[in-house]
Amino acid sequence: MSGRTSSTANAETVSRVNQTAILDALRQHGPLSRQEIGARTGLSAATVNRLAGHLLRKGLIVTDGHQPSTGGRPSILLRYSGRAHLVSVLHVGATRTEGALVDFDGSIVHRVQRPVVPDVLHAADRATIRLEEALSVVTELGAAAGGRGQPSQAIGVAVPGVAGADGRVTWAPALDWREVPVGSLLSERTGLPVVVENDANVLAVGEHHRGAGRGVQDLVAVVLGTGIGTGIVTGGRLHRGSRAAAGEIGYMLLDRSSLARLFPGFGDLESRVGSAGLTRQARERGIAAPDGRPLTAADVFDLVRSGSVEARALLEETLDYVALAVANLCTVLDPELVIVGGEMGGAADLITPGLRDRLVGRVPHVPRLAASELGDDAVIIGAAELAARLVSDSAYVAATR
Amino acid sequence: MSGRTSSTANAETVSRVNQTAILDALRQHGPLSRQEIGARTGLSAATVNRLAGHLLRKGLIVTDGHQPSTGGRPSILLRYSGRAHLVSVLHVGATRTEGALVDFDGSIVHRVQRPVVPDVLHAADRATIRLEEALSVVTELGAAAGGRGQPSQAIGVAVPGVAGADGRVTWAPALDWREVPVGSLLSERTGLPVVVENDANVLAVGEHHRGAGRGVQDLVAVVLGTGIGTGIVTGGRLHRGSRAAAGEIGYMLLDRSSLARLFPGFGDLESRVGSAGLTRQARERGIAAPDGRPLTAADVFDLVRSGSVEARALLEETLDYVALAVANLCTVLDPELVIVGGEMGGAADLITPGLRDRLVGRVPHVPRLAASELGDDAVIIGAAELAARLVSDSAYVAATR
DNA sequence: GGAGTTTTCTATCAGGCTGATACTGTACCC
DNA sequence: GGGTACAGTATCAGCCTGATAGAAAACTCC
Structure with missing residues (x-):
């Protein structure tokens, strides 16, 4: 049941850790000279030089021109090269x-x-x-x-x-x-x-590493598409949960009456703000989908932009439920940043103000709200990371x- | 704003890491011989011996008798000694x-x-x-x-x-x-x-380290006392959130109508299941507190045990709201274990079955539910840790x- | 009771890594 | 062209690990 949980270190570990530190410094701050790397990481000049040599040979970093001299020998800039x-x-x-x-x-x-x-x-x-x-x-x-x-x-x-x-x-x-x-x-x-x-x-992960969440240690990405889901980063690391089901907020319960029903294949929140729920509600309100197919959140946004009063009301109701979910996320996790992504990302102007209004005064600490920076590529870039x-x-x- | 985020390693780091590995092995598995420590940690005999010497001099471990010989020189058992x-x-x-x-x-x-x-x-x-x-x-x-x-x-x-x-x-x-x-x-x-x-x-932290949550990497402790709060451990570490407000689920919103109100000094859930809310509801239902002071959850449990039908109904309603909160916690975090602690801990027999019934079929993955093992001492022991x-x-x- | 056996513990040494020091290289300034 | 200032490089001591060999302690067998 156990036996190899404890991890040990040796000289090689030290070298790997320090090489990682150099790479991290270069990734975070762009091209740096060997001296600057030393100052940033606390490593000695000799160590920086030797490890940089290794990394150069492995192709993980490259030289990137010289820095203008400040009176002495100009320094050679080193740059991370993922290419x-x-x-x-x-x-x-x-x-x-x-x-x-x-x-x-x-x-x-x-x-x-x-x-x-x-x-x-x-x-x-x-x-x-x-x-x-x-x-x-x-x-x-x-x-x-x-x-x-x-x-x-x-x-x-x-x-x-x-x-x-x-x-x-x-x-x-x-x-x-x-x-x-x-x-x-x-x-x-x-x-x-x-x-x-x-x-x-x-x-x-993508937004955390290269998008709206750069430098943030605790963030939540809310993705509204056919359904609703979230990705959670805590302490700079992806939180997956014990069964990889963390963040499946489609199942969030938003009313005491929800305890009278079961949610086997779909969730409470999802049934309200997901594509199926939106389509149903749109029909009840007399809103027609553009071409008869199931309505998505993106369609609702389009209708709102074209001035539909009914769609506006539907959006407000949807926002109410999304806000309840986000409020509870914030109460539980206290993130620094909430990123609105997926199909919602392009409609952030319609969403974030309404979301913020609903959070203020109701959660202990209202986080920063931001739209996805990477858009459709966020998933690709995150998976690559x-x-x-x-x-x-x-x-x-x-x-x- | 940045500059010393990256951590580096040196020979001393290696020694510290390996000493920690030895201590962890001893803490987890009780007394071990030097050989067994080596087998468990993967460290060489020489290293184990030298580091054990350091730890003995520092008083962090002590010798604890001999192991029966298996034909050769008997091994000396080493034991972690926090004393x-x-x-x-x-x-x-x-x-x-x-x-x-x-x-x-x-x-x-x-x-x-x-x-x-x-x-x-x-x-x-x-x-x-x-x-x-x-x-x-x-x-x-x-x-x-x-x-x-x-x-x-x-x-x-x-x-x-x-x-x-x-x-x-x-x-x-x-x-x-x-x-x-x-x-x-x-x-x-x-x-x-x-x-x-x-x-x-x-x-x-206390329950995670020495109580019901030993060996569990993702758990939530729900504490119901005057108010309601939670402690969250993810990946074996305490999750505090960006403003140290994580887990303040007293502010969780449990109804769309909650968006019509503000919660400046107290939360939605807390107003329903906290001491003040219970007292108010008890008055409405004609339940009298034992001696006129504000009613707590513990009082309600006592009344239920003494057979009060009104208190039973109040408990069920309270449980409904606690279950909503726990369900949402589980949906967001997907913990392996939920520990019921605080004043609730002693009444776990009244709580966990009802809680489980309410979760099954409504969250993606129902975690294990357990009562606090450390009881009143959990806070002391966690703070000590x-x-x-x-x-x-x-x-x-x-x-x- | 003593020698051999078996296993544990300890001493010694090579190898790898870091960091300090001294040295070389390069560009600017006077 | 020499001095100066800074960047980069070589050398070496110190620390740590792991391998090997040796000392120590208990058991077994004769």
Whole structure:
């Protein structure tokens, strides 16, 4: 039951930690001279020089010109260079499969998009179709990376559902995936390390690392799309929960009467603000969806912008419930920042003011509210970050010459 | 704004980490021989021996007899001994001030209790009175520790309110403390490191470390007393939030109509299940408090046990709201375990079954529910643990002979 | 009771890493 | 062109780990 929980250290550990410190300094503050790295990390000049040498040989950092002299020998700037390393990313969404090659800088260097044919959306065997498509996209990405002479080093997969730490997708309703071992399928096929994660969680990671949440240690990303979900970062780390179900606020209970009902396949909040709930309520209020398909939050925003009074009322009610959920999130977690993302991100101007008004005076501490900075790419970039972490921890030490 | 976030390592770090690994192994598995420690930690025999020597000299471990020989030289058992080190703990509660000397094993070796004189409870200067009392208790504890020849090495303070990371109590209504710098007052007076923390948070730490939550990485402790609060442990660490307000679920909003009201000094949930709310509702239902004072949850439990039908109905309603809050906690955090503590802890038999019934089918994953194991001492033991951590990180390396 | 066996504990040494010191290299200024 | 100021590099002591060999302690067998 135990025995290897305690972790020990040796000289190699020291070197790895210090190399990581140098890389972190360069990632956070852009190009720095060796002296500046020393000042920032507290490492001696000799150590910085030696470790920088290792990192240069490994291609993780590059020289980036000189700094103007201040009277003496000008310093050589060192810059983190993720360009030398690529990861493959897969975002299996409800209506399309998206693939990308992303370098360690977070730049997307190659994209693949596969819209889902409408007939497939509700086909009986859509689970298999979507899975095979996902595998083929990864293969295509691998080939593209090979063609660039920079083989992909890891794979990150984002899915709209619950994913265990072992890379198994427990339940993703939009894909009809149950207990699908995506992680092991991909790692067996490619031999690469794979991380599989919920899409809201990776969005939070993406915004935390390279978007609106840079430098923030405690944040929540709220994603409103077909359903509603959140990604939670506490203490700078993704919070997954004991069963990887943390942040599934679609199940939040918002009324005492909710205790009289059960919520087996969908949640209380989700039934109110999700696509199905919106469609139902719109029908009751006489609002027609643009072309007869189920209404999404994005449609409601469009209608509001075009002046619909009924849609405005529906938006306000939706906002009420979203605000209750966000208020409770804030009460429980006390985040520094709440990021509004997903389809909502583009309508942040309609959302954040109303949200703030509803929070003020009702929660102990109203956090900063911000729109997603990365938009549609947040998921891709977040998944790339998680994939990069899979290799970077060991890559720093591997091949140390 | 930045500059020293990155942490570096050196040879000393390695030694400290490995000493901590040895201590953790001994704490987790009881007495072990040097060989067993080596097997468990992966350290070489020579290293284990040398580090064990350091720890023996520092008094953090002691020899504990021999193991029966298996044919050769019998091994000497080593045992963690927190007895050699003491911390002072202060629990400033609503109705009493409690002090204790606790050793690093978590054993309480000395207690001080100071009930609050009823006249003081609502006196205009009760803030000052309680503060001076707190300081005097700490002085008394210091003297007691000195008398044992084992001076106290740190101070842990638990308060029913919000405490910043700097040891300042921002707001503790039950004490009428606002912006009281307890931490700096105590550290100036004693020269010892001080940690000040919310009582629900330290209760969670106590149960996590030595109570119902041993070995659990994600747990929530729900404390129902005069108000309602929670302590949250995620990934094995206390989650405080960006403004130390995490877990203040008294402010959770449980109805859309709550958005029509403001909650400046008290919260929505707290007004329903806290002492004031219970008293009001009891009056409406014709339930009399035993002796005319405000009704607490504990009183309701007593009335239920004595067969009161009205109290039973009130309990059920209270449970409904507590269940809503716990359900939302579970949805957001997905903890492995929820511990019911505080005054509720003794009535766990009345609470947990009803709570479980209300959660099943309504949250994605129903956690384990358990009563507090440490009872009234959970706060003391948790605060002692936090205080011990203040010194242990540096104590391992200090005085390494 | 003594020698051999087995296992534990300890001493010694090589190797890796950091940090201090001294030294070399490069550009600017007078 | 020499002096100055700062950046980068080589050398070495100190600390820590881990490997190896040796000393110590208890048991077994004759």
